Amino acid sequence: MSVPVRVRNLEKNFGRYPALRGVSLNVEAGELVALLGPSGSGKTTLLRAIAGLEQPDAGQVLFGDIDANSLSLRERRIGFVFQQYALFKHMKVFDNIAFGLRARPRASRPSEAAIKAKVLELLHLVQLDGLEARYPAQLSGGQRQRVALARALAIEPRVLLLDEPFGALDARVRKDLRKWLRELHQRTGHTTLFVTHDQDEAFELANRIAILDHGRIEQVGTAAEILDRPATPFIDSFIEGIARRNADQQSREWTKPHVVVSR
Amino acid sequence: MAMSDRFLPLAHAPERATSETAFTKVVLIGIAVLFLVAILFLPLVTVFVEALRKGWGTLFENFGDPDTLSAIRLTLLVAAIAVPFNAVVGLAASWCIAKFEFKGRNLLLTLIDLPFSISPVISGLVYVLLFGAQGWLGPWLSAHDIQIIFAVPGIVLATVLVTFPFVARELIPLMQSQGTSEEEAALMLGASGWHTFFKVTLPNVKWALLYGVLLCNARAMGEFGAVSVVSGHIRGLTNTMPLHIEILYNEYNFVGAFAVASLLTGLALITLLAKTLLEWRFAGELAAKAHRH
Numbered sequence: 001m002s003v004p005v006r007v008r009n010l011e012k013n014f015g016r017y018p019a020l021r022g023v024s025l026n027v028e029a030g031e032l033v034a035l036l037g038p039s040g041s042g043k044t045t046l047l048r049a050i051a052g053l054e055q056p057d058a059g060q061v062l063f064g065d066i067d068a069n070s071l072s073l074r075e076r077r078i079g080f081v082f083q084q085y086a087l088f089k090h091m092k093v094f095d096n097i098a099f100g101l102r103a104r105p106r107a108s109r110p111s112e113a114a115i116k117a118k119v120l121e122l123l124h125l126v127q128l129d130g131l132e133a134r135y136p137a138q139l140s141g142g143q144r145q146r147v148a149l150a151r152a153l154a155i156e157p158r159v160l161l162l163d164e165p166f167g168a169l170d171a172r173v174r175k176d177l178r179k180w181l182r183e184l185h186q187r188t189g190h191t192t193l194f195v196t197h198d199q200d201e202a203f204e205l206a207n208r209i210a211i212l213d214h215g216r217i218e219q220v221g222t223a224a225e226i227l228d229r230p231a232t233p234f235i236d237s238f239i240e241g242i243a244r245r246n247a248d249q250q251s252r253e254w255t256k257p258h259v260v261v262s263r
Numbered sequence: 264m265a266m267s268d269r270f271l272p273l274a275h276a277p278e279r280a281t282s283e284t285a286f287t288k289v290v291l292i293g294i295a296v297l298f299l300v301a302i303l304f305l306p307l308v309t310v311f312v313e314a315l316r317k318g319w320g321t322l323f324e325n326f327g328d329p330d331t332l333s334a335i336r337l338t339l340l341v342a343a344i345a346v347p348f349n350a351v352v353g354l355a356a357s358w359c360i361a362k363f364e365f366k367g368r369n370l371l372l373t374l375i376d377l378p379f380s381i382s383p384v385i386s387g388l389v390y391v392l393l394f395g396a397q398g399w400l401g402p403w404l405s406a407h408d409i410q411i412i413f414a415v416p417g418i419v420l421a422t423v424l425v426t427f428p429f430v431a432r433e434l435i436p437l438m439q440s441q442g443t444s445e446e447e448a449a450l451m452l453g454a455s456g457w458h459t460f461f462k463v464t465l466p467n468v469k470w471a472l473l474y475g476v477l478l479c480n481a482r483a484m485g486e487f488g489a490v491s492v493v494s495g496h497i498r499g500l501t502n503t504m505p506l507h508i509e510i511l512y513n514e515y516n517f518v519g520a521f522a523v524a525s526l527l528t529g530l531a532l533i534t535l536l537a538k539t540l541l542e543w544r545f546a547g548e549l550a551a552k553a554h555r556h
């Protein structure tokens with residue numbers, strides 16, 4: 001079950017450096033929003049603040065109607081995929097994916113048989129059948145990325161937060177995974193916020209795009225809206241990198257009414 | 264160190280890094296080997312040769328001596344207390360220092376290194392000043408009939424202090440280099456703090472921990488200075504193996520001294536062997552990690 005995420009006036013300072021300066025953003029249930037922005041603009045910080053890994057100095061995060069502050073990390077049920085995967089190096093792929101299920105308190109922990117079935121199902125979903133006995137070191141970058149995603153999906157998250165999921169991969173693999181992630185999202189319908197600093201990726205994948213600069217959201221909108229009416233000179237220069245003829249065609253394709261399958 | 268040169272691509276070196284002639288090389292290697300034999304190997308052999316001078320029979324007779332037996336027991340007892348204690352406390356301290364930011368972190372780091380940088384004799388004296396009859400807590404302790412100095416508790420305390428850095432020193436750099444991302448991942452997946460520690464943090468440092476424990480053990484059994492100050496040298500009661508060896512030696516009982524010395528050396532060699540085996544295993548894991556980035 002997916003819930004909407006509402007971020008209100010979030011502020012976060014590291015020492016005297018303001019990393020987030022009043023960020024507000026809504027991600028609707030089942031929506032896929034891309035968080036775009038130059039390096040150091042606060043994308044990771046925003047994601048971590050939503051996840052609860054960083055305590056904001058001011059502002060509020062709501063999951064549905066519930067204030068995130070009243071929820072423990074476990075209760076938030078967030079699937080977080082880290083930029084550097086953060087797979088458990090000493091565990092096999094199987095145990096990595098099973099980790100979230102096994103970590104549950106005894107009362108709500110599934111049986112080993114149920115865990116096994118779930119893990120194999122997830123492996124199939126991320127197209128890694130047969131690799132459950134490998135260690136993360138024995139996988140390619142793209143495979144590790146998908147294990148990280150499967151691990152996050154195992155806890156049946158209500159929200160998915162992906163930090164530059166394809167950041168470390170080469171262009172070809174990125175393209176494949178992009179397509180795959182879009183299909184996965186259409187099938188599973190998680191509320192998803194994903195960070196990238198690849199404009200093409202953002203414009204191709206997302207329902208809406210939020211552009212962050214210096215800890216502020218400069219514009220939120222569909223690809224067409226942003227391309228047609230950039231809100232600030234910064235946005236204008238920032239999206240210049242995109243080949244407009246491509247983007248025009250893509251934006252038509254990806255902003256048409258979008259059926260979100262809920263679970 | 265052996266671990267760092269694993270990463271040098273020796274096999275693919277396009278040309279030799281050194282240009283010494285074969286003759287220079289032989290001379291240099293020869294000097295190094297001679298040096299090692301003279302400084303390390305010969306004394307080691309001497310210990311065993313001296314111990315066996317009067318034959319195996321005398322050697323075992325010496326082990327049967329009640330004072331010797333008591334020294335062996337005491338050394339094993341002290342190690343059995345000090346090593347687990349330092350393993351647990353060292354692990355906890357490393358965890359705090361490596362995974363959290365807090366005020367006083369650097370002070371703690373310095374404190375951990377302190378036993379390495381001051382003379383063990385001073386470590387021992389500190390305890391005498393604290394717990395001795397004339398010390399700060401002396402009157403209170405004697406009023407409650409508690410004896411620390413010139414008794415087993417003092418020896419244990421001194422050993423704990425001197426051997427504290429070994430485990431923490433092994434763990435802190437490794438834990439720092441590993442960062443907190445795996446722990447954060449575990450927490451996001453709903454794991455409790457304990458679950459995270461035992462399933463993620465601990466397995467990631469287990470070899471380094473074992474390695475630190477072995478070093479700590481070697482030192483705990485061999486410590487002389489600090490223990491000598493607090494022990495009081497009561498035969499059959501507060502003499503550890505190193506202290507006992509010194510006494511025997513000072514009494515011109517060379518065979519007895521070398522007999523105990525050979526046993527202590529044997530224990531050290533076993534520790535060394537275990538350490539080498541671990542290093543071998545551990546280096547493999549380190550190398551595997553290096554490929555992961």
Ligand SMILES: Nc1ncnc2c1ncn2[C@@H]1O[C@H](COP(=O)(O)OP(=O)(O)OP(=O)(O)O)[C@@H](O)[C@H]1O
Nearest residue numbers: 014017019037038039040041042043044045046197
């Ligand atoms: N733990 C921290 N301590 C101090 N400063 C930090 C910390 N984390 C982030 N910052 C600073 O906050 C700002 C935003 O960082 P953040 O990681 O959110 O950027 P980002 O948008 O994710 O960048 P990138 O695209 O390079 O990943 C940066 O200037 C960074 O230096």
Ligand SMILES: [Mg+2]
Nearest residue numbers: 043044045083
């Ligand atoms: Mg980032």
